[in-house]
Amino acid sequence: MLSFILRRFLSMIVTLWLIITLTFFLMHAAPGNPFEKEGKGLPDAVAANLNAFYNLDKPLIVQYGLYLKNLVQFDLGPSTASGSDTVNKMIARGFPVSFQLGLVAILFAIVTGIALGVVAALRHNRLIDYVAMVIAVIGISVPSFVLASLLIKYLAVEWKLFPTATWGTWQHVVLPALALAFSPIAIIARLTRTNMLEVLTAEYIETARAKGLSPATIVFKHALRNAILPVVTLLGALIANILTGSFVIEKIFAIPGMGKYFVAGINNRDYSVIMGTTVFYSTLLIFMMFVVDVLYSIIDPRIKFHGKEREG
Amino acid sequence: MIVSDELFTPMRKENLSAEAIVRPQLTYWQGAWLRLRGNKLALVGLVIIILLGVMAIAGPIISPHDYAKQSVITKNQSPSAENWFGTDDFGRDVFTRVWYGARISLFVGLMAALIDFFIGIIYGGIAGYLGGRVDNIMMRIVDILYGLPYLLVVILLMVVMGSGLLTIIVALSATGWIGMARTVRGQVLQMKNSEYVLAAKTMGAKPFYIVRKHLLPNTIGIIIVYVTLSVPTAIFAEAFLSFLGLGIQPPMASWGTMANDALPTILSGHWWRLFFPAFFISLTMLAFNVLGDGLRDAFDPKTRR
Amino acid sequence: MEKLLEVDGLQVAFKTHGGTIQAVRGVSFTLHKGETIAIVGESGCGKSVTAKSIMRLIPEHIGKIVGGTMLFQGKDLVQLPEKEMREMRGSQISMIFQDAMTSLNPTISIGEQIMEGIIRHQKVSRSEAKRQATEILQLVGIANPESRLKQYLHQFSGGMRQRIMIAIALVCKPSILIADEPTTALDVTIQAQIVELFQNIQRKTGVSIIMITHDLGVVAKIADRVNVMYAGKVVESGPVSEIFYNPQHPYTQGLLSSMPRLDADRNIPLSPIPGTPPDLFAPPAGCAFAARCEYALEVCRAHQPEETQLGSKHVVSCWLQDPRAKKLLSAQQSPTGT
Numbered sequence: 001m002l003s004f005i006l007r008r009f010l011s012m013i014v015t016l017w018l019i020i021t022l023t024f025f026l027m028h029a030a031p032g033n034p035f036e037k038e039g040k041g042l043p044d045a046v047a048a049n050l051n052a053f054y055n056l057d058k059p060l061i062v063q064y065g066l067y068l069k070n071l072v073q074f075d076l077g078p079s080t081a082s083g084s085d086t087v088n089k090m091i092a093r094g095f096p097v098s099f100q101l102g103l104v105a106i107l108f109a110i111v112t113g114i115a116l117g118v119v120a121a122l123r124h125n126r127l128i129d130y131v132a133m134v135i136a137v138i139g140i141s142v143p144s145f146v147l148a149s150l151l152i153k154y155l156a157v158e159w160k161l162f163p164t165a166t167w168g169t170w171q172h173v174v175l176p177a178l179a180l181a182f183s184p185i186a187i188i189a190r191l192t193r194t195n196m197l198e199v200l201t202a203e204y205i206e207t208a209r210a211k212g213l214s215p216a217t218i219v220f221k222h223a224l225r226n227a228i229l230p231v232v233t234l235l236g237a238l239i240a241n242i243l244t245g246s247f248v249i250e251k252i253f254a255i256p257g258m259g260k261y262f263v264a265g266i267n268n269r270d271y272s273v274i275m276g277t278t279v280f281y282s283t284l285l286i287f288m289m290f291v292v293d294v295l296y297s298i299i300d301p302r303i304k305f306h307g308k309e310r311e312g
Numbered sequence: 313m314i315v316s317d318e319l320f321t322p323m324r325k326e327n328l329s330a331e332a333i334v335r336p337q338l339t340y341w342q343g344a345w346l347r348l349r350g351n352k353l354a355l356v357g358l359v360i361i362i363l364l365g366v367m368a369i370a371g372p373i374i375s376p377h378d379y380a381k382q383s384v385i386t387k388n389q390s391p392s393a394e395n396w397f398g399t400d401d402f403g404r405d406v407f408t409r410v411w412y413g414a415r416i417s418l419f420v421g422l423m424a425a426l427i428d429f430f431i432g433i434i435y436g437g438i439a440g441y442l443g444g445r446v447d448n449i450m451m452r453i454v455d456i457l458y459g460l461p462y463l464l465v466v467i468l469l470m471v472v473m474g475s476g477l478l479t480i481i482v483a484l485s486a487t488g489w490i491g492m493a494r495t496v497r498g499q500v501l502q503m504k505n506s507e508y509v510l511a512a513k514t515m516g517a518k519p520f521y522i523v524r525k526h527l528l529p530n531t532i533g534i535i536i537v538y539v540t541l542s543v544p545t546a547i548f549a550e551a552f553l554s555f556l557g558l559g560i561q562p563p564m565a566s567w568g569t570m571a572n573d574a575l576p577t578i579l580s581g582h583w584w585r586l587f588f589p590a591f592f593i594s595l596t597m598l599a600f601n602v603l604g605d606g607l608r609d610a611f612d613p614k615t616r617r
Numbered sequence: 618m619e620k621l622l623e624v625d626g627l628q629v630a631f632k633t634h635g636g637t638i639q640a641v642r643g644v645s646f647t648l649h650k651g652e653t654i655a656i657v658g659e660s661g662c663g664k665s666v667t668a669k670s671i672m673r674l675i676p677e678h679i680g681k682i683v684g685g686t687m688l689f690q691g692k693d694l695v696q697l698p699e700k701e702m703r704e705m706r707g708s709q710i711s712m713i714f715q716d717a718m719t720s721l722n723p724t725i726s727i728g729e730q731i732m733e734g735i736i737r738h739q740k741v742s743r744s745e746a747k748r749q750a751t752e753i754l755q756l757v758g759i760a761n762p763e764s765r766l767k768q769y770l771h772q773f774s775g776g777m778r779q780r781i782m783i784a785i786a787l788v789c790k791p792s793i794l795i796a797d798e799p800t801t802a803l804d805v806t807i808q809a810q811i812v813e814l815f816q817n818i819q820r821k822t823g824v825s826i827i828m829i830t831h832d833l834g835v836v837a838k839i840a841d842r843v844n845v846m847y848a849g850k851v852v853e854s855g856p857v858s859e860i861f862y863n864p865q866h867p868y869t870q871g872l873l874s875s876m877p878r879l880d881a882d883r884n885i886p887l888s889p890i891p892g893t894p895p896d897l898f899a900p901p902a903g904c905a906f907a908a909r910c911e912y913a914l915e916v917c918r919a920h921q922p923e924e925t926q927l928g929s930k931h932v933v934s935c936w937l938q939d940p941r942a943k944k945l946l947s948a949q950q951s952p953t954g955t
Contacts, residue, residue, distance in 0.1 A: 015459035018433050022460075098442070101448050137605070143548055146590040153578050164579070203719040209674055210714075211734045211785065212706030221733075225724050244463040248555045253383035253573065266471055267557050275470060278464060300724065305565055319916035320941040615772060 004297050012290045019282045020071065024064055027271045043178035060297060080193050090261045095280075097167060098246055098257035104177040109184035114231065116185065117192025118224065131288060139186025144245045148252045150180035159221030165254040176253045180245050184238045188231055195227035200225075226300075234295045236289035243281060344533065347610040354606020362600035364592075368418055371411025379412040380563045384499060388582050398584035400573070407564050408587050416566040417547055417596070421482055424546035425539050425555065427485035432492025433535070440500025445601050450508070451497065454490055462487050470558040477560055480553060495538055516567040533611030541604035544597035551593055567593045618649035618930035621689070621792060622671070628684035629663075629670050636898045638831050640666045640680065642849035646670065648793065653826040655836040655857075657872070658846035661894055664829045665844070668795050670826070673702050673712055676758065689793075691850045708738040710833025711786035715798040721770050721785075731785050738789045752772070753784045757814060781815065795827045800835055812838050814860035833876055837861060842930075848895055848905035855931030865933040867910045903934065912937055912946070 058066075069074070076087035120132040155175060156164040162175050199205065200223055208218045250259035258277060265273030350355055372379060377395070391398040397406035422441035439450040469483040547567075553559045554568030562569070567589040574585035618657040629641040635744065641663045648654055656664045669675050670682055687694040690709070710789075711824060714720040722730060729748055735746040747766065754762035757780040770778065779799065786794055791828070796815070800833065812835055832838060836843055844854040845866065853866040864870045871890040892909035895901060904910075907917040917936050925938035936942055 002483075011459075015456055018456060018462055022465075023468060024469050024832070029472055068394065096316065137601055138594075141544065141601050142594040143590075143597070145550055145551075146594055149578050149590065150576070150585055153583075157579065176338065203714060203716065204722040206674060207714060207720045207782070207785075208722070210672060210706055210712040210735070212703045213733065213737055214703070217733070217737075222722055222725070229724075240461045240463075244552075248552060263556055266467065269471070274468070278468060282461060286459060289459070304593060307632060315916055315920060315939075315942055320936075320939070320945055321915050321916055323913040323915050538938065540731055 005294055008290055008293045016283060016286050018131045019286075020068070020279055022066075023275050023278050023282075024067055025060075027275050028063070035062075044143065051186065057105060063131045075273070076279065078272060087273055089272065091258060091277070091280055094239050094256065094258035094261050095291060097249065097255060098259060099257065100179065101173060101176055101250075101257060102239075102242050102246060104173055105180040106184070106239060108177060109181040109238065109242075110235075112181070113185040113188025114192050115226065116189040118196055118219070118227075119228075120193045121196030121200065122219065129193075132225050133193070136186040139189075141184050144179050144180070144183060145248045145252060147182050148176070148249055151175045152252070153178055153282065166256050167257075169212075172253075172255075176249050176255060178240050179252075180249050181243070184241055187234065187241075190226060191231055191234060195230055196223060199223045229296070229300055232292060232299060235292045236285075240291075243285060253302045319411075324345065324380055331451070343527065344610040346383070348606055350590070351606040351609065353602050354610075357602035357606065360595065361603065364414060364599070365454070366417065368414035369413055369416065372408050375405065375408040375411070377405035377408045379408045381405075388585075391584055395587050398501045398582070399515045399583050400570075403580075404590055405506055406570075406584060408495050409570060410567070413565045413570055413575060413589060416477065416560060416564060416570065417593070418568070419598075420484070420550045421475055421543040421600075422548040424484035424488060427481070427543045428488040428492050428542055429535070429539050431485065431489035433496050434601065436487065436493035436496030439499055440497040443501070443504070444565040447497070447501075451494075454459075454485075454493055458490050460487075463549065463552065464555070467556065467558065470553060475558050475561050477564065478485060480559065484549055486541060488546065492535075492538055495534060503531070515541060533607075536612070537604055537611060540600055544600045544604075547593065547597055547600075618652065620647055621650050621652075622648040622827075623688040624667075624671070624685070625687075626685035627667060627670060627680075627682065627695075628681055629666050629675070630683045631680045632678075638897045639900050640849055640897060641670065642865065642900060643685070644709075644844075644846070644849070644851050645685075646851065646854060648825055650792075650820070650825055652841045653839055654842045655828045655830060655840035656844045656846055657726065657831055657833065657836055659700060659831065660896060661897075662846045663849040664846050665797055667828050668712070668797050668827065671793075672706055672714070673697075673699075674706075674713055695841040695864060695903070698731065699704060704738075707734050707786075707791070708793065709791055710793045711785045711789070711791040712795040712797065713728075713782045713799055715774070716768070717782045717862075718802075720782060721778065723770045726767050726769055726780050727773070728768075731766075731788055734785060740838050750784075751891055752850045753788045753903060754781075756787070756818070757781070757784045757811075758782075762852060765838075775803055776810060779803060779807070779811055783811075783814065783818070787822065787824065790822065792825060794824050795829070797829045798831070800830065800832060803805050808835070809833075815839055833872065849897060850905065850934070852906065852935065853931075853933045854929070856929060857929075857933045859929065863931070865927065865938065866906075866935050867912055867937070868906050872910075898904070914942060914945070916942075 056094050073089070076091070078086045106119075117134050117135075120129040152164050152175065152215075155161045162171050163169075166172060191251065205218060205223060208222045246265055247259040249255070250257045251263055258280075261273060262277045264270070265277060375396075380406060384397050386403040388393070388401050388403075389395060389399045391406075395405045395407060399411055400406055418594060435454075437452065439447045444608070465487050466483045469486060470479060473479040474482065535604045546607070549564060550559060551568030551571065557572075559569050560566045570589035571586060571593065574582075574589065577583065577585045625645045627641055627644045628639070629827075631638040639729070641819055644663070644699075645703050646654065646656075648726070652767065656667065658664050665825075666675065666680065671687060672692065673682070674780070680696050684861070692701075694705075697705075704775045731750040731753065732743065732746040735741065741745075741749075750766060751762045754765065759765060759777060765773075768941060774782065783799075796870050799815075800811055803811060810849050815826065815828075816839060818824065826839075828835070842855065843857050844851045844858040845860070845868065846852065847868050853860065853864065853869045861868060861873065864873055868890070871888075875887065877887055883896050890909055895905050895908065901907070901918070902920050903918040903920055904913075905914040905917070911915065914936055920936075922934045922936045923939075926934070927938075928932060931949055937946070
């Protein structure tokens with residue numbers, strides 16, 4: 001198992017370095033210099049000073065080196081749009097909020113998705129299976145922002161059950177989390193159901209029944225364990241899904257999370273914010289995927305003892 | 313039971329069906345088509361897609377309005393006989409814009425899927441067919457690229473390249489081909505080592521023949537499914553980009569930009585501006601997903617009854 | 618000998634999209650205490666379905682028992698409520714399956730898989746269950762049982778996995794052990810070991826065995842009685858010596874002669890039974906084997922053959938046993954002077 005973890009760790013570092021480099025060179029490939037555009041009308045001397053301050057006058061490779069050096073010290077640099085703010089501070093303000101939202105969303109999605117998938121599989125081809133699967137297909141087809149709009153329109157505006165926007169109390173979390181979780185629920189439910197159906201026809205389930213075990217034991221102890229494994233591998237992608245989804249959801253609900261800064265940075269062409277938040281997001285994501293991989297290796301005894309995944 | 317004596321004579325064996333085949337044999341494609349036909353939901357999806365395509369072409373033509381013509385007088389009017397889907401806050405007819413936007417959104421979706429298809433097939437096909445070191449290196453690259461968050465990279469590309477129809481397609485294609493490449497390469501590897509290909513080789517078949525006769529027909533099923541399912545991903549991505557302000561620029565409009573512009577209407581009550589584009593985005597994605605699912609089930613021989 | 622299980626006229630039907638399949642069309646046999654009976658036949662003849670039906674393992678919506686009775690411990694297993702049936706499974710009647718690799722759970726330790734049956738049926742503590750598990754592993758011939766309890770399926774070889782499955786089945790000391798093709802998936806040398814294991818266990822615990830197999834070699838070694846099945850019915854049954862040395866049904870004869878022998882003359886071609894089993898969507902009115910039988914008579918196509926008792930509990934269902942058929946056969950043979 002250790003060799004597996006080690007390999008994954010190294011691969012994580014490589015991917016991370018790759019995206020940092022990619023982001024850096026992409027940002028600097030963008031046309032124009034942040035201080036020359038939009039007719040800011042800056043006097044040349046001031047522009048020159050600003051350029052020097054942001055190291056934009058140095059050769060690209062040097063800038064890259066400086067950037068990496070700062071990164072290792074966890075310094076993401078100042079914002080180019082708002083002179084006084086730094087990316088680090090923005091993240092410090094916005095991340096806790098986004099994290100809360102994301103955590104609620106993913107936990108809700110996992111629990112609901114698995115429950116829905118199991119129920120659908122156990123009542124295969126009956127009404128609830130059909131209904132669950134229709135909901136699932138809608139879930140992956142209707143974009144989160146559409147759902148968000150619907151939720152706001154009906155639950156918030158018309159029926160006044162929840163606030164329409166911003167942040168603060170637990171009521172503020174419900175609608176955005178729901179909007180974020182809907183698509184992951186659908187994906188998890190479908191996968192769980194497919195896997196459960198397959199596992200339930202497996203021979204070891206027949207053996208379990210031949211032992212006289214109760215249906216509940218068979219479903220939860222024998223079947224579910226095997227059916228859930230593939231869902232764990234999906235977790236990484238789902239976290240990415242929720243993360244990117246949060247940009248839009250935070251915008252719609254006017255939630256003061258990181259998404260707000262990211263989107264604002266995009267609109268203002270604030271390159272250091274874009275770079276900084278991208279690097280932060282990517283690090284988070286890649287690290288999450290690493291954690292998921294480790295988790296998977298613990299759960300699946302085939303990897304635990306042999307360090308290799310099952311073929312095929 | 314009394315059994316008559318005369319029955320004790322040797323049996324005539326003409327009507328014997330001991331070796332007769334019980335069920336008619338179907339070819340792979342016939343079987344797939346039959347299964348697809350039985351899947352009502354998938355067929356509905358197919359019909360919806362066809363209808364959407366027809367309306368995308370015909371909609372702006374049959375409508376008496378122009379998609380870009382603004383008018384202060386007719387601002388924000390709810391659906392009426394004059395404007396079937398109402399008007400937006402520039403007085404533009406929503407119906408025409410929806411179908412105009414359909415062209416854009418569908419175009420983006422299909423183009424991105426097709427480009428992914430070609431790049432993916434070539435890359436994956438080469439990697440799988442050549443195998444060995446070449447395959448190893450190519451797949452290493454893919455694995456690392458796969459680790460990059462798709463939408464993040466798309467956003468970055470858009471920021472760099474600037475918004476616009478072409479750049480969106482480029483950005484989506486640049487990231488989406490990876491999944492296709494992996495799938496194709498997996499298929500090719502599987503086929504390469506399968507017994508019937510080995511059999512064909514021992515009979516002296518040339519590589520091109522093997523590819524044409526054996527590899528292609530078997531991979532096509534999976535590829536069709538994959539392409540069908542990558543369309544909704546592209547459409548979603550385009551709408552998503554529009555929401556972040558990175559999408560198509562005015563005066564062109566896609567469903568995504570229309571929905572984004574219409575966001576404030578949740579509170580203002582002009583529901584038709586958000587409803588129609590959002591509805592059609594969802595409907596299109598739904599139709600392609602359902603069709604893709606149906607195709608996947610149809611091509612999978614394991615679901616044969 | 619005491620009768621343990623009496624199956625009478627068992628009928629099982631499967632509902633499919635293509636129609637209803639009559640998988641088992643009236644099977645009867647009796648299992649006595651301490652006895653080993655074998656049920657043999659080709660794939661699709663209904664022997665597995667029969668075995669699983671004894672334990673009511675086939676879900677009702679897939680395959681339904683539509684007729685017959687199965688008497689065990691004074692109760693009819695066909696009518697027994699599901700809850701009581703569950704009590705029986707694993708404790709009174711146990712079953713082992715063909716492929717241990719797929720029949721055991723890969724993500725749960727094998728110790729746990731043994732112990733859960735013990736705890737479920739005997740309601741004892743975990744440490745007691747562990748002790749019993751260790752004991753049973755020893756009985757089936759697995760070395761260092763204590764340390765192996767914690768291991769997982771993929772850490773054992775094929776033969777050992779089969780032994781584990783047998784251990785799981787036997788740990789609650791059932792009266793009946795049903796073995797569905799236990800040696801089919803194994804190498805020949807391991808097969809011999811497993812057969813020997815069955816004999817040992819029967820000696821030590823006195824369990825009665827129903828062995829489903831198409832391997833006549835295994836039957837010869839281990840069975841006391843044999844039931845030959847074809848197309849959902851038992852066509853011949855009797856003591857193992859009778860079946861092997863005096864087979865009466867053309868199908869049984871065909872089975873025995875189709876076995877390739879090491880000492881046979883190389884120039885004589887193998888003699889398989891031509892044709893394939895009938896489609897059980899619409900079973901024939903007469904004998905199902907008629908289409909492939911070289912001795913078939915008109916009566917065979919028209920009517921189901923009656924059972925004929927041949928002394929020492931040897932029973933055949935074949936029209937050739939009818940005196941009129943015997944007359945016809947001897948008349949056919951004499952003109953040629955053989």
